[in-house]
Amino acid sequence: MPLRATKRGAERTPLRGDYDVLICGGSFAGLTVARELRSTGARVLVLDRYELGERQTSACAAPTEWLRSLGLEDSVRQTFASLLVHTRATTARWPLPWTFSTFDYRTLCALLWAQRGPGTSFETAKVEGRRGDAVVTDRGEVRAPLVVDALGWRRVLGRGENVQPPEARLSRGLEVHPAGSAKELELWIDRAVIRAGYGWSFPARDEVRVGVGSFDPHDHVKQPTVRLAEALDRDTVAYQGNWIPHRLRPATDDGVFFAGDSAGHCLPLTAEGIRTAFYFGIACGRELRAVLEGRRSAGAALERYRAFSAAHRWKFEAMLLAQRMVPRLAPPALDRVVDAFGRRRVSHWAFRHYLDIAPPQYALPAPPPAVDAGRDVPPAAVAA
Ligand SMILES: Cc1cc2nc3c(=O)[nH]c(=O)nc-3n(C[C@H](O)[C@H](O)[C@H](O)COP(=O)(O)OP(=O)(O)OC[C@H]3O[C@@H](n4cnc5c(N)ncnc54)[C@H](O)[C@@H]3O)c2cc1C
DSSP states (O other): OOOOOOOOGGGOOOOOEEOSEEEEOOSHHHHHHHHHTTTSOOOEEEEESSOTTSSOOSOOEEEHHHHHHTTOGGGEEEEEEEEEEEOSSOEEEEEEEEEEEEEOHHHHHHHHHTTOOTTEEEEEOOEEEEETTEEEETTEEEEOSEEEEOOOTTOTTSSSOOOOTTTSSEEEEEEEOOBOOOSOOEEEOOTTTOSSEEEEEEEETTEEEEEEEESSTTSOOHHHHHHHHHHTTOOOOSOEEEEEEOSOOOSEETTEEEOGGGGTOSOTTTOOOHHHHHHHHHHHHHHHHHHHTTSSOHHHHHHHHHHHHHTTHHHHHHHHHHHHHGGGSOHHHHHHHHHHTTSHHHHHHHHHHHHHTSOGGGGSOOOOOOTTTTOOSOGGGOOO
16 A cells, blocks of 8 residues: 655645545544545545654554454554553552553554545645635645644644643653563653653563653653663663643634644543544544535534533543642552552453543444434535
8 A cells, every 4th residue: 555645856746625624634533534534435635744654653552442443453563451550669460451452553554544435635744724714734725624633732723822832731751662572561650760750661562662751741751761761671762752732622623623632632641642532533533424424514513523522521630630649649658559450340440431431332333324313404504
């Protein structure tokens, strides 16, 4: 499958045109939205500044069931049924009621892309903003009545000046990807590793992704990452890092749909943002599909998607509260909590609720709408 769409030099021709849907950002959220539109026959353009799968944006671990539900099993590198969690004074194995898998980012993007519809195309371009009904890129302007911002934490198509780090509600993460192998999915919740945050070691068959995340955007993570990797006797090579929004943002704004990190869909505390990008990407795609199939107006779809995302606010706020509490726990209290999660009953209960925030069953095909049941506007009113 040709993934290399980057236009370079003379090939970097001006980009213009009108589409039914414009999806800005070709990672977890953007490719999931595109996948959801596969049956519509719509002219969909996906834009990203890099080739699909070129820039890994995370440690790439997600609940295995989510990967299965989306037909992405072939990207799986390693699967884990428990988490080994360390504090300064204790280590506990947290048994999981479901498994986590690390995966290969490039393969996963290729598998998602392979599920697109026949009218879906991809171009590399840097999205710079909006002018009227056009999306402005470094290769020209493109137009579509339905626009999705899946561009990650920068929320490029948001209105007004977006707050920038370090003052924004963002966490930050950095990791190295040395060659090697290991059996355990490990976390360190230890102030000696990072003041507010955690460190991780995520094995992925022939490489180990070792990194540190800080809930406080003012705290640097380079030295903590180097220290953790060296303590684990891992090479400090192949760095990748990013900012991570840790608070829900409005999922629609000025006629644009936002999905994934651009909408703050990454979960606070755990910084798990892949399955939520899938989950809200599907929700967004379902609304767009209803518009394309003439079952809903764009305005109604925007409102329904906004409300769907906002309905999750209390869960995100609860996770944010936990994110604020954990670094404040006195070490002995933290040790007791970590040890308590070593008990199967506690861990299974907590992780079941945690998975339910964005459950993998959501990826199963939605039942077809009953005749007229899903139609909230007469077809003639289905305009922009
Ligand atoms: C170090 C680290 C490790 C992490 N590990 C995990 C993990 O193991 N599991 C997990 O669930 N979550 C993890 N996360 C969080 C997760 O990476 C994000 O929540 C997730 O990537 C969000 O997906 P997204 O599609 O919304 O955005 P992104 O994956 O950030 O994708 C945004 C896309 O938009 C493109 N783009 C950005 N700006 C422009 C522009 N101006 N023009 C054109 N294209 C543009 C980018 O190239 C990219 O392809 C981690 C984060 C970090 C920083």
